[in-house]
Amino acid sequence: MSDKINVLIVDDIPETRENVRKLLQFEPDVKVIGHAGSGEEAIRMAKELRPHVVLMDINMPDADGIMASQTITTTVPEAQVIIMSVQSEADYIRRAMLAGARDFLMKPFSGDELIEAVRNVHETRPTYRMPPPTASPISELTAAHRKKAVREGNVIAVFSPKGGIGCTTVAINVAVALSENGHKTLLIDGSLQFGDVGVMLNIKALSSVIDVIERMSELDHDLIGSVVARHESGLSVLLAPPRPEMAELVKHDEIRALMKSLREMFDFIIIDTSSSLNDVNLAMLDVADRIILIARQDLTSLKNVSRFFDLSEDLEYERDKVMLVVNHGSNKLSITVKDIVDTLKWPVTAVLPEDEAAYSAADQGRPLVSSTLKRRPISKALDQLTIQLQNEFARKGMVVEEEEVSRLGRLARLFRR
Ligand SMILES: Nc1ncnc2c1ncn2[C@@H]1O[C@H](COP(=O)(O)OP(=O)(O)OP(=O)(O)O)[C@@H](O)[C@H]1O
Ligand SMILES: [Mg+2]
Numbered sequence: 001m002s003d004k005i006n007v008l009i010v011d012d013i014p015e016t017r018e019n020v021r022k023l024l025q026f027e028p029d030v031k032v033i034g035h036a037g038s039g040e041e042a043i044r045m046a047k048e049l050r051p052h053v054v055l056m057d058i059n060m061p062d063a064d065g066i067m068a069s070q071t072i073t074t075t076v077p078e079a080q081v082i083i084m085s086v087q088s089e090a091d092y093i094r095r096a097m098l099a100g101a102r103d104f105l106m107k108p109f110s111g112d113e114l115i116e117a118v119r120n121v122h123e124t125r126p127t128y129r130m131p132p133p134t135a136s137p138i139s140e141l142t143a144a145h146r147k148k149a150v151r152e153g154n155v156i157a158v159f160s161p162k163g164g165i166g167c168t169t170v171a172i173n174v175a176v177a178l179s180e181n182g183h184k185t186l187l188i189d190g191s192l193q194f195g196d197v198g199v200m201l202n203i204k205a206l207s208s209v210i211d212v213i214e215r216m217s218e219l220d221h222d223l224i225g226s227v228v229a230r231h232e233s234g235l236s237v238l239l240a241p242p243r244p245e246m247a248e249l250v251k252h253d254e255i256r257a258l259m260k261s262l263r264e265m266f267d268f269i270i271i272d273t274s275s276s277l278n279d280v281n282l283a284m285l286d287v288a289d290r291i292i293l294i295a296r297q298d299l300t301s302l303k304n305v306s307r308f309f310d311l312s313e314d315l316e317y318e319r320d321k322v323m324l325v326v327n328h329g330s331n332k333l334s335i336t337v338k339d340i341v342d343t344l345k346w347p348v349t350a351v352l353p354e355d356e357a358a359y360s361a362a363d364q365g366r367p368l369v370s371s372t373l374k375r376r377p378i379s380k381a382l383d384q385l386t387i388q389l390q391n392e393f394a395r396k397g398m399v400v401e402e403e404e405v406s407r408l409g410r411l412a413r414l415f416r417r
Contacts, residue, residue: 004031008049010042010068011035011057011084020055020084023111030118039068046072047182051079052125053118056101058085058092066096073100074390075182080121082111091342100391106236140332146365153263154393156270157190157288161304166294166327168196169358169368171272174292176201176367177386179235183267186228188235190284191248191274195240199363202365205229206240210246231368236266252283259287268393277311284293286315290389292321292349297335306344322347323387330354350385353377 007030013018017035024030036042038060046054058065069081081097083104089219102121105113158171168191173183175187186207189195198204200280205310207227228236241247262269271284283314285291291312295305305324312322324344326337329351341348355378359384367388 001129004029005053005118006031006033006049006051007118008032008034008036008045008051008054008079010037010039010054010060010065010385012037012060016057020114021094022120023030023114024094027115030115032296039064040070042072042077046079048074050076052078052122053083055105055114055118056081056083056096058083058096065204066092066099069096069101070099070387071181074387074394077394078125081124082117082121100394123335138150143338153191153266154183154268154290155259155288156265156268156292156389157273157284158235158270158292158294159273159285159308160275160294161283161308162187162301165296165301165354166358167275168200168272169192169362170292170294170325170327170352170385171270172197173369173379173382174365174386174389175237175268175270176231176233177383178268178270178370178390179231180370181386181390181392184265185234185268185270185334186238186262186266187231187239187304188238188269188271188282190271193244193274195272197237197272198239200362201231201237201367202364203229203231205237205238205239206242207240208246210241210249212238212258213250216254216257219258221265224265233367234275247280250280252279256282256287259284279366282315289321289393293322294327295324296328296329297326297333297337299335302335302340302343306356309344309346322346325349325395326351328354347387350381352381352385 006022008019009032021032021035022078024032033051034045036045042054044055054069056065056069064082067082072079073081081096081101083093083101084107085093085104086107096104102125103117105117140191154172158167160167169188175185179185187197189197191197192209195262201295207229211227212219212223217345225234228238233235241249259269271283271288273281293305293308295301318348322339324346324398326340329337330353337348337351355376357373357376358367358378361371361373364371366373367375368374369382373379
């Protein structure tokens with residue numbers, strides 16, 4: 001029983017779901033474990049049932065076979081998605097493949113085609129795995145968990161050369177979205193003097209990063225578990241010191257050592273940094289795998305960002321370490337996003353629109369992505385940015401398994417060119 005390929009069928013038309021089920025019902029090695037009628041239902045059922053293969057209709061009324069494929073491939077990485085679509089949806093299919101789908105079937109397809117695709121994606125699935133989502137507190141990590149956690153977590157620093165343009169907004173929302181997508185995530189308020197994370201997430205805690213730094217020699221899961229604050233999303237948060245002058249107690253080499261250990265305990269570590277370029281801040285930028293660099297569509301921001309790019313060259317950061325994100329995006333400004341790309345000769349990874357929802361979220365101490373404001377344009381843009389990050393790191397992980405990647409399905413190979 002347990003050796004069977006467990007399949008989830010997703011299609012908004014009940015007859016189609018039934019037809020697909022019938023095509024599979026006599027296959028000894030396949031078991032249909034569920035049906036979903038929408039993208040949202042598919043995501044929920046995939047998280048719950050953890051199928052090996054998801055047969056996904058791409059064109060559903062909630063439009064979101066692509067979004068569902070993307071979320072499922074990142075949050076249920078053992079699930080291989082096969083798209084079911086009609087000929088005219090070629091562009092959709094391409095986007096779905098980029099979103100992590102492994103293969104596609106053109107409707108109408110035969111039982112043989114279907115079963116061949118199911119077996120093929122299952123047999124050639126990559127061996128790379130993101131660590132499974134876990135809600136257990138850090139102090140309850142078992143030896144088995146510890147072993148999995150040895151895979152290094154990803155560190156993302158959010159930085160802007162000038163203050164006040166959205167670092168904390170981006171950091172808290174990306175961190176909450178990662179956590180809600182099932183990743184074990186830690187948010188560090190690296191703006192050590194005047195950190196806002198506590199206020200913007202409405203977290204009041206007595207302990208802070210100072211408590212970890214002071215006890216570095218004892219650093220383990222239990223210590224971290226006892227000093228991090230917990231946000232209702234499941235996110236762990238390490239707050240800034242309670243008084244500005246205490247920031248001086250933190251040294252750059254301690255930050256480097258701390259991050260090394262934390263990588264073993266979390267899938268993602270997001271650092272909200274301040275805008276100064278002191279030793280401690282530079283240590284946070286150095287240790288990061290990615291720096292989300294926030295810019296605005298104005299001249300001073302362009303000038304400062306350009307200077308930061310010069311600095312990052314001097315620091316010998318790899319080019320793809322820095323991701324440029326425009327905040328307060330608007331098409332009413334004289335400097336356009338295209339001007340920014342042309343001037344800086346750097347791609348813009350995401351544009352977060354100007355949206356007053358950001359102010360109300362900050363005032364209420366609620367993250368945009370998980371509040372009643374989650375359907376606002378800025379919240380959707382933040383969700384999208386999070387998914388891009390997840391995909392990027394998932395791809396990075398897959399590179400390690402080069403041999404396995406070469407065995408990926410025929411279309412996945414095609415799109416890797
Ligand atoms: N896209 C946006 N549209 C409208 N308001 C925004 C947007 N992004 C952020 N804000 C608001 O701008 C203010 C400053 O944002 P935030 O605190 O995230 O910036 P910061 O770069 O962390 O600032 P600081 O340098 O003070 O740490 C907040 O009130 C926030 O809600
Ligand atoms: Mg801030």
